[in-house]
Amino acid sequence: MTPAGNIKLDPADGDGRAKALIALIDGLIAIVNEENVELAKGLPASRLKQVGEKNRLANLFEQSVAEAVGKTANLNVQDRVLREQLMERILRLRVAMDENVLRLRAAIDASNRRIEAIMQAIREQIANVSPYGASGRRVTSAISYGTNVRA
Numbered sequence: 001m002t003p004a005g006n007i008k009l010d011p012a013d014g015d016g017r018a019k020a021l022i023a024l025i026d027g028l029i030a031i032v033n034e035e036n037v038e039l040a041k042g043l044p045a046s047r048l049k050q051v052g053e054k055n056r057l058a059n060l061f062e063q064s065v066a067e068a069v070g071k072t073a074n075l076n077v078q079d080r081v082l083r084e085q086l087m088e089r090i091l092r093l094r095v096a097m098d099e100n101v102l103r104l105r106a107a108i109d110a111s112n113r114r115i116e117a118i119m120q121a122i123r124e125q126i127a128n129v130s131p132y133g134a135s136g137r138r139v140t141s142a143i144s145y146g147t148n149v150r151a
Contacts, residue, residue, distance in 0.1 A: 017068075018077040018082050018083065020064075021086060022086055024060055024064065025090065028093060029096050032054060035054060039103035042110070044107055045107040045111065
């Protein structure tokens with residue numbers, strides 16, 4: 001099986017381009033779904049291993065769409081079944097990408113909350129050990145010395 005995105009096509013071959021696009025979209029859907037599963041587990045977005053491959057496939061897809069829109073490639077799909085498959089894949093990709101956007105936003109929000117919690121802990125720790133107050137002046141803490149010594 002040829003990896004998605006490595007297929008060389010005749011720009012005038014609409015059915016061939018549609019088959020290649022379907023393969024590319026299937027690869028993109030698979031990688032986005034895999035990323036969504038990882039995000040659902042609560043992994044931070046920065047730790048995802050799918051990002052590079054997702055970006056590569058998304059760029060190839062964007063290029064293909066731009067070529068079709070710019071008319072440098074013919075996307076006249078003669079086969080009705082193939083045309084329906086292509087449209088179905090595009091809809092599935094849209095659903096997967098919509099879920100991906102929601103999960104990525106949630107992961108970013110969670111990361112921001114973790115960062116804020118860490119920063120708050122650091123601020124509290126600094127405030128507890130600093131000999132200086134908010135005004136920048138040295139603060140002397142009240143120290144109690146016991147004088148109740150029995151001989």
